[in-house]
Amino acid sequence: MNKIFLLFIMCLLTVHGALAQNTISVQGKVTDASTGQPLIGAGVVVQGTSTGTQTDVNGSYTINAPADGTLVVSYLGYTDKQVPVNNQTTVDVQLESDAEALQEVVVTGYGTQEKRDVTGSIASVKSEELVKQASQNPVSSLQGKVAGVTITNSGAPGASPQIRIRGAGSAVGGTDPLYVVDGTFVDDLSFLNPADIESIEILKDASSAAIYGIRAANGVVLVTTKRGRSGEATVNYNGFVGVQRVTNQLEMANAQEYTTLVNEKLLLENPDATLIPTGLPSTDWYDQVLRTAMIHNHQISATGGTDNITYSLSAGYLNQEGIVEGNEYERITARLQTDVKVSEHVKVGYNGIFYNYKSEDVPGDIFYQAYVAPPIIPVFKANGNYGDPVDYPVGNFANPQASLDWFNQKSNGQRLTGNVFGEVNFLNDFTFRTSLGLDYGINEYRNYVSQDSLTTVQRSPVSRLTKQRSKSTLWLWENTVTYDKTFGDHDLTVLLGTSAQEKKRNSLAGSVNDVDYNSEADLYLDLGDLETYNISEDGDRGTVASYFGRVNYDYLDRYLLTATLRYDASSNFPRGERWEYFPSVGLGWRVTEESFMQNQSIFDNLKLRASWGRLGNDQIPRNIYRSQVNRPDRFAAFYGGVPYSGASYTATPAYTLFWEIVEEVDLGAEMGFLNNRLTVEADWYNKQTKDAIFSLTPLGFLGLSGSLQGNYASFRNRGLEFIANWTDDVSDNFSYNIGFNLSRNTNEVTDIESENAALYNGNLPLGGYQISITRVGDPIGSFYGYEVAGIFQTEQEIEGSPQPAAKPGDFRYRDLNGDGVITDLDKTIIGNPNPGFIYGINTGFTFGNFDFKLDIQGVADVDIYNGNRNVRYGNENYDKDFFDNRWNGPGTSNSYPSAKLTGRNLDPSDYYVESGAYVRIRNLQLGYNLPESVVNTLKMRNLRVYVNAQNPVTWFNYNGFSPEVGGPPVSQGIDRNVYPLSATYNFGVNATF
Template sequence: MKRKILLLVMCLLTVHLSFAQNTISVQGRVTDASTGQPLIGAGVVVQGTSTGTQTDANGNYTISAPADGTLAVSYLGYRNAQVPVDNRSTINIQLETDTETLQEVVVTGYGVQEKRDVTGSIASVKSEELVRQASQNPVSSLQGKVAGVNITNTGQPGASPQIRIRGTGSALGSADPLYVVDGTFVNDLSFLNPADIESIEILKDASSAAIYGVRAANGVVLVTTKRGKSGEATVNYNGFVGVQRVTNQLEMTNASEYATAVNEKNGSELLSTNLPSTDWYDQILRTAMIHNHQVTASGGSEKVTYSASAGYLNQEGIIKGNEYERITARLQTDIQISENIKVGYNGIFYNYNSDDIPGDIFYQAYVAPPVIPVFKANGRYGDPVDFPIGNFANPQASLDWFYQKSNGQRLTSNAFGEVKFLNGFTFRSSLGLNYGIDEYTNYRSRDSLTTVQFATRSLLTQRRSKSNMWLWENTLTYDKSFGNHEITALLGTSAQEDKSNYFTGSVNDVEFNSEANLYLDLGDPETYNIDAGGARGTFVSYFGRVNYSFLDRYLLTATLRYDASSNYPRGDRWEYFPSIGLGWRVIEEGFMQNQTIFDNLKLRASWGRLGNNNIPANLYRSTVSTDPRLGAIRNGVLYPGWNINTVPPATLFWEVVEEVDLGVEMGFLNNRLTVEADWYNRKTDDAIFGVTPLGFLGLGGQIRGNYATFRNRGLEFIANWSDEISTDVSYNIGFNFSRNRNEVTGVAIENAAFFNGNLPVGGYQVSITRVGDPIGSFYGYEVEGIFQNEQEVEGSAQPNASPGDFRYRDLDGNQVIDERDKTIIGNPNPGFIYGINTGFRFKGFDLQLDIQGVADVDIYNGNRNVRYGNENYDKDFFDNRWTGPGTSNSYPSADLTGRNLDPNDFYVEKGDYIRIRNLQLGYNLPTSLVKSLKMQNLRVYINAQNPVTWFDYNGFSPEVGGAPVSQGIDRNVYPLSATYNFGVNATF
């Protein structure tokens, strides 16, 4: 018996040694058969096993395989290849383009579709474009890359950019798009590391977005994160370190110039022109550090695949003391339980900590007189009481005194199960969760810094808010081909609940020895102030979509969604949202086969209706408030009175967007040149709008309801050229351009208008929304010159003016300047947005240059317009101000008081700009060196983001966002900075 066992062991050992001897290391390169261009990320697998790898940035691979085995090679858009090893250690493989399969796949919402079969307007940005931008927010990486999408950035760490897709379609509701991350609805993408993203699709027209119904009126941003692939495990590190520097710093007057202007304004020598000078911007700004690191591990077998990542970002703000820290972690797993059953999970965790700054610190630095020193000789803070100029905060004291720390956590996850049955049916059920907690602690110490900045008692304020959303969706898909017919039909249901609550408390007299002492119960109980609240919203939806193709050239997409939302009254909660898209692949017609001009020609047309659920809360409920004037005294006791302060509309409907889109897609010169163009007409019906009630009703504010109609109409154009000159040299150039015109086309009540854009001085409202003009247009007086002397003032429509004041245009000719002379003086809605994106490759080197710009847009310079007394002046104003007859007929005198502060077109400036958005030079180290380091690939790069911006606006930044009815008003925004990085991307 022992002999038999020994013989068996020897036989097994011999077989094992024989197998080991026949296993060899194979390396080579996978390229395009027609161009010789390396195929990055091509899958190379030993046929019949789970052993596999992917090609690196140069198309190279290395794999262990049996000498008599076969390599199975695959790449999206190419025919699969099976290559015998035949005992070869070097095998170079060329793949043929497969014109019969998809060339590009785009996510369409509840499914994917071949780009050539899409009938709507969908833009897709892949991961390789996102990771070549050193952006902390994925939305920032899209700026200038997608036609019809306007993105407004802010330089504040952790803040989310503002995005508008094909203009602004709502006045009082939200104009933000719907964000969908792996099937889960979220409010923004600040929790996502761009390195985790596989692709971002933007659904721009009603046909493509209608599958999301009531949530899709402002467009949809679909984010697909990276998933694991079968094969050997790989580990990737992507990180950079760099600095951020202020660009286009606004120049203010120095002490001598300021004293000159103040003396002119007051008509006396208030200040000496020989005082020391403080540059408050230099004092509070700094060169800030930033570093970001991401590690990703992925791999798996034929049954189980996974992708896990962890990221860390530390970003200092350009304001001293401002710092933001973010930790992200992601885990994704797919399990193929059987041939027909698949389950999976994707979870993203996000944690942030922030050292905050005063919200008005840029305003303080703008207005603070330069004659005030940072510190006095005795070490105390410089104080305005030492000068006869009024009360101003010392910005450095504000930064030193301010204590606020914010933090939060978020978990966004989605689990799904998928079953395939019969012939072509797939049932999928998914459950999404978005859970978040946000907190902040603010402490103001008992102190006396200056005569303006002091507190006799300390004050501790704490806030905690929590949000919880679950989303359960079920879909049934049927996918089948019948000869010349291809059909994909989808039916689905969706149920969602959003809940949120907050708690805010404050108390005096907490002693701050350390952060551990900051508890509300340690203060004076007599000063407790507590506020709490919450909200809940529910949604139910049924939807369906049919994609049909005949002869691979005639295309149809039909969608219908039936939505209900608790944001609307019970009788008006349900609405239908249909759409239809048609496509004609003209290139497939017989009469096109012998022509040599077009390589691709497709015509598209679509129509659809969308809804906007993001309207102001509780519009259909009456609210009440107290007012001392309504109180009553009985027997010497005051009884407070209450009054209804809003009147709900008799009915409340959905804000509905109806859109028509016409498009064409073309390819020339072997598809090296591709062109795409769209025309759209986007109309918002039943838009929420405010109407001022009659005074005798005793109501403040406005009655809001479905009272307006808006329209956005525009053109989009995209052209891309890419060419492979040789195996060592290639390049690509892309250009996109968009034109949009926004207009209020109707209001239910004749001549009704909605005023907004309040400025803190005098309660001026500088924005108006009315029929015939864009949403949030700037509204004020036209300046026709400057009064040069008393003779010009006499007999004018402004008898109380002084020489050096604005002379307003008397539009109605009644010799009185009043509200009837106000008119539209500017438009904050961009007319044109464009981007130029280029890439060049020479052997291991690559260069990327992205340019982005905005034109035909106005900014209201609220910085100049907000004055209480002797605020500082910007240098441009000082150099061009009126100082006597004939010195200026466009800039007023230094006496910016009284009617000189009325909203007028002097404060409206052009917001056009051109920016180098990204400039990056990279180098892929030679394969031989990389292999010696036990790596698959290693790339290093240097990057400059926003290094140069050309604009004429007298402010820090021409990027000024805001709510739809008050956008484009600059009240000292946090400016964008230039970032210079060195980065490494390595795969092991």
């Protein structure tokens, strides 16, 4: 038996030796057959095996293959090529471009299409554009790259940008787009590492978005994460480290200037007033609370697989300090994706993304505190105590440094997003797919206020602990059947599907006094004074059911049709009004495929398209179709003074509530010139929101303290989009590209059911000013107030004017109705916070091993309401611009008032409205790919190093920290000391093994 076993082993060794002798090391280079340029990342696989590799930055590869074997070489946009080894150790391969394969593929929702076949308006941003930025949120990376998409960033670590696609289409409903990540609906993309994304598609028009009917009224953002590819495992590291610095820091008045202003104000109010002494030391509170912050981000990924199983996995870590002292954000992401080909007709897979964050928070009003704090207050007194406003006759102000030191709040959360799917191909032309998606998140925060006395206004006689925990769960089950058939001159794809969704959210919050703080382990609610224990709970649940279908038809490769119908039901609406149809149709004509265009030399590509669609918006205020009752802790007296407990209605329910409906028409043209080096795309759209949810003021005798909400208004967004890109490969060593996009949008309220009705909003904390109005004929959230005609210079000018109570140095308001008195009837539209123009310029070039990228973006024809200047209780600080331009005597200024910014000078007026236009260098990057000899020595496939500057320069004229000011539609563009964007300078490495 032992002899037979030894003989068997010897035979195996003999066979292995023979095989080893027939396996050789093959190296070579893969290039473009027409230009000779190397193809980076081309796949090289030994036919019939799972052995494979990819070409490096120089197009080179090395692989072990049988001497009589065959290499299969493939690259996106090129025809696959099979090359026999024939015992050669060097095999160079030239690939021919495939005109069909070169067509850009875009994700369209429940499928993909070549760009040339799309009849709607879809923008696509690929992974190479996303990773060449230092943005921590993928949405920020889109800024300036997509026409028709307005993105407003916040500088707060971990904050999600605000995105508007073709304007705001709702006043009190939601305006966020629908985010779909690998088929799962999510509320934002803060949990995603940009390096994990393969592409982002933005469905802008109703035709392309109608397949998602529910919530698609505000556009759809489709995110496809990276998937594994068969072949040898590839490991990639992408990381950077850098610093963040404040740009355009607002210059405030120093101690001397502040003293001058306050003394002027005191004398104007009372000629005998006691003045503040001069010569006091000066504190720059912005310098005190702001810092140069560190940031570092690291991501490592691995992909690979065989013909039957592919995988992609990654892990990422981000640590970002805020530009405010003590602010820090930490994020960990992990992703695992696998596709399994069970048989020739069956495929299954899953994709899971885990996200965990921790945050050290700062007071939400810290920028306001730094803005208003008098510079004559020191950070610390000589005895080491905090500088206290009580020591100076200026009023009650917080010491911003004390606020930062005293503030003790931490936030954290986890999130799991993913789906599993199964796919079966049957009867040759049919594909059935079922998928189950999940989005599960937990968010927590705890805030602790210690028993302390830092200053006169910053003190607490007792300690207080507050905790909150919220949980959200969304599951989405979808089933589709696709029929795909080509017969003769006809290409037909039919999709039918069903969708079911449930989303639940609940929040539990509690607080208690007198908790001793020795460590984090002591912070439990039951360790406090139970008599002060307070707890509250909130939650909601929503369900959606949908049926949908789509037909894509192509005749003669030139006449295109896309027709979609979705039938949705949402529990956000009352019974009987929950179901709604959302149809759409898109037509396309590839003119250059016509015979009469074959001999012309102007157009390489000309496609005309037109579409119409109907979308729905179920993002409406919760429970507005149910009666809302106030049950106060008091009694109502009835019949002879006998007290009875009572309640009252605070709002009238909208019993006939139904969907907000968006109808949109889009006309577009796509053109290519000069061998498609120049491509141009233009769109005109008209998007109308009908039956929009709107708030009306109830009649006084109804006794309602709230408002009437229902389908009372209509809005319109109309605009133009223009995109031009030039790409040219000048030589083997030099290529470049230049891209430009421009969008124009006008927003208008076209109808409100109640005649002369308007919605006022945009409250400021002082005086209850409502500085925005939404009414027929004007944009949503327009600024509303008085027009300033100048400054009163003397008492003689005031005599006989409509403002007899004014003083020299006060605003002179226009008497628009001519009744001789300034009242609310003289208020008018004084500004528009809806951007009129957005644009971007994206350029880049490669020269040898160097590459360079420059992105510029801007906004024009938009206004900001400077609420920072408009909120004054007494002796707040002034900005330096005000000091330089104020009125301080007859003839000194006719545009800026005196230092006495009180009374009617604080009424909403166009003095506080400023241009929000800006131009910004969004991203600037220089990269270098190390030579092949160095890469090979380091046992790598490629190694790229780069330096990057994000937001290094912004040009604007606004007297504030940042011209990016977002907010809800009815109160957007009002600056209440936003957390400004900072400049990031970093050094990064991208290595592939």
